Amino acid sequence: MTAPKCTRCPEPATHTLRSQPHCAACFSSFIRTKIVKRLESFRLIRRTGRGTEPIPTFIVPLSFGVASITLLDLLCWQMRKQMSYVTGPRYNIVVVHVDERILGGESGEGHLSPTQQVESLKSERFPEVQEWVVVNLEDIYDYRPRISSSTEEAHDIDGKEEGQSNKEAFEKLMQSLPSPTSRMDLAGVLRTRLVAEIGIKRRCEGVLWADTTTKLAQKAFAETAKGRGFALPWMISDVMSPYGIKFLYPLRELFMKELVTYAKELADPPLISLCWAYSEEPKHSAAKATSGRNITVDELMTQYFEQMEEQYPSIVSNVVRTANRLKVEDPNAEHCVICGLPGDGGASGLTLGAQEETEGISDGMCYGCLRSTHGATDKIDWPLGRT
């Protein structure tokens, strides 16, 4: 039996992509084209002559997962190609790694600190990157709210007690939250806001998030399940975020497993060794998901869509397309004091019956944040103010 031919060229096929046989080169080109087309669709990258206009800078969050490493690789590939043109590269990138070891995660790569890992990436693999930033998640406390406060509330807004380190303040905040789901949820909010703050500080045009179709679908469901349905447009769509920087998703049309194939088998040299945050084994077994023990809403949804992607990839992308069509109800609504997003239409408390008492909880929160902080053992000292 002869090997099937690639759908796009006469070469023999080595991979299956979107249920069609492909050769390695066409597979790679498919991945690259998807990203390049997406980037172009943002209409931020101008086709200017050399030096006439400043080129945009994007901030690229790097988690050392397959998606973010692949995105970085492909952006650098594109910039490298552009450098050979007369016009030079058409954009710059700043890579930011948020060190989340405070949440108890792995540091990866044995004993190398994230800073050391970034160092090794810098010159060896991705010299095109303009700037590398490594920041601790807890250092969100260093980012003051941008609203001016005429009163002496600086202390309150900062959310820290005097003499408390960022680490202590952050740990206290996390410990006071009622459940792992709440901790993961609000840590995620802080991560997003931290990246946005850094991007704004460096005058970036937008954040290039490495969310794949799979991840976006998972996010749509997880946020829905956490009562944050109102916020989906900012988490799924390419839009100007309420934080003052564009949120863009150049990997939105690629599935996680396609990127894994690319990082493992197609990129030269392979990228997979850099992806310490990726593991072959699913982090959460089906049994765990069924029992609901030691798993968060986000993790449950991750697992659900990993399985869904295996069998029904089109349904996964359909979820993203559907969520992408939802529009913000009222962009001018009051911003939530926690997540900073407007448009919840005024969370008038949690719905447990028809109503539930939410006394003692500060108002100005959206429903999702109210849910995640409900039952906190301590007063929530939030590091950021309103957007």
Next chain:
Amino acid sequence: MSPPTSTAAPSSAPTTPQPTSTRLCAHCKLSRPKIQRAKTRDRLCVPCFLHIFELEIHQTITSTNLFQRGDHIAIGASGGKDSTVLAAVLKTLNDRYDYGIKFTLLSIDEGIKGYRDDSLETVKRNAVQYEMPLVIVSYRELYGWTMDEVVQQIGKKGNCTVCGVFRRQALDRGAERLGVSHVVTGHNADDMAETVLMNLLRGDLPRLHRCTAILTASSSSPVRRSKPLKYAYEKEIVLYAHHRKLDYFSTECLYSPEAFRGSARALIKSLERVRPSAILDVVRSGESFVAMVPPEISGVAPSQPNTTATPVVLPPPPPPQQADDDPNAHCGGESGGEMAAFEKQLRENEEATHRETEVKLPQIRKKQKMKQTLMNCRKCGYMSSQELCKACVILEDLNKHRAKLGVQVELDEVEEEAKEGVRRKMEALELRKSVETDTGTDAKE
């Protein structure tokens, strides 16, 4: 309606606040708890649980101004736990807070042996227990077909679609006959959450737009429907029924739920285990989506590629044609089949879009969609956006096939009837009031 503030709380508030003893009911702090609430994981004693459960439904009703004094409202009763609890609670609340509502039980007899005939017996007993009149409308009377016959003809695949379309119209017909413009149904919070996730999975924005509304008054139906249990957890409904020793029929419909709903249901149950509030949180998100669905979609036919308002054609069942909010009705269909079919359909659409770059038809189609107007079905007079309503389209197809079989005299008779049109049958419809309930009609003064 002004509900009295005094509640029939089983126990007054404690005068001396007890230090947090886990041994005592979280509400009255007097008795030993016997129940852990699914919603909050609070531990409660039985009387407190029953009271709080009822109170929350009362709050749902009053905060949304669901009922008006003097209303005559039909309770969609299947004999299952949800509708039985709904009837019991509404009866209790109507007495306790003096709503001044007249309730009637309205049951649909789909004609499924071993399932509906038994559950209807339960409803008949409920009618006596709650002193409410009972009206039963059957598919046989309305359409000349029982579900058993439909399944015999078209197989299990797709019968849910038929059943859903038939039921929707049957409820309306029943309500019309009763002179009632409001039907309450027993959909609970789990059902709502499930529906939200299912509509997201199917990419069904129009349904996402309306599936969480507590009250749906649609232009395509003369009858308003509402869901007073929309914030009540299924687990608590079961507990409530158990502790009040309610008489309900616990068998599910004979067939497994369709794949999309099944998948969403399993996910909701897992979510509930991870974070008990998640069910309500999904419902809350669903409520946010109402205003987020773009106006050109909300209120128009399904937006899904290739699911334009074509009426159901039998036998292949297009998944998005399901009755949207009736989880109890979803039987039939081999599990997984729908999802695979939908996946295939989506993939084909995707491939098709790659091929159709130059033709810009969709815009024209959109305009046509917008122009969709409401008329009456040519055959039966039921409201419809097409010349024939969905039920008549299905019937036409069913009858055509039956005619082809052309076996028995019996069948020919039915065929004959079908030719006269459904309208005739509607006019001939006798409301079968059960004998037992005649005594109960004046109970609501």
